[in-house]
């Protein structure tokens with residue numbers, strides 16, 4: 001089926017009523033895109049796209065953008081969420097100067113974590129939901145085949161808090177489902193190798209979705225009252241402080257390799273369906 005190309009006459013996919021005149025909307029958010037490309041190493045990441053299993057993963061100089069999906073007001077709303085989260089996370093987490101903003105710990109199973117004491121959980125969740133929703137509606141690689149069954153629920157949650165300033169977003173209680181499903185965040189600690197950074201979105205098993213955006217891995221299961229087993233206190237359900245898992249280099253590398261394996265399997269599967277020879281990712 002041919003997908004109709006979007007134009008500035010189409011309606012915004014978020015508010016559904018203004019014209020989607022905005023060009024170059026970032027799908028994966030600017031600040032995540034920056035860190036994904038590495039601070040010192042080669043300024044490039046990789047796109048893993050299992051819908052094009054026969055092609056070598058494309059090197060990526062910039063994070064994926066798309067035209068005519070949002071109106072300027074909704075783009076502005078996403079920018080507010082991003083600025084807030086970026087200000088609280090990108091330079092402060094794991095930075096000694098800001099140790100008062102976080103409480104660091106390690107659980108009995110040896111999982112290190114940070115409790116974000118100053119980060120509003122509603123705004124963080126709206127931001128992460130906006131990432132998953134953008135990846136779900138996006139038609140650019142590597143997100144063209146990624147879609148979330150609960151895309152409309154995510155849109156309703158986002159639209160419910162769609163205000164033009166961060167104060168109003170903060171003061172609004174949010175949609176009744178905003179705090180009711182698991183969202184897991186992970187990032188590496190220590191000097192990990194930036195050169196293996198990549199963007200990857202996976203329609204997981206059942207209602208579990210994963211997003212790898214440079215230095216962050218997110219899991220979401222947008223079914224109300226669901227729970228991601230094995231992650232226990234990292235599920236971030238309810239209105240208590242946000243908890244981020246901090247992974248040591250080896251764990252991080254293993255998780256990343258596991259996701260590359262998953263992408264490889266998906267690619268081989270798709271290649272078989274398409275009748276093409278899969279590109280060898282390793």
Ligand SMILES: [Zn+2]
Pocket residue numbers: 012013014015016017018070071072073074075
């Ligand atoms: Zn809009």
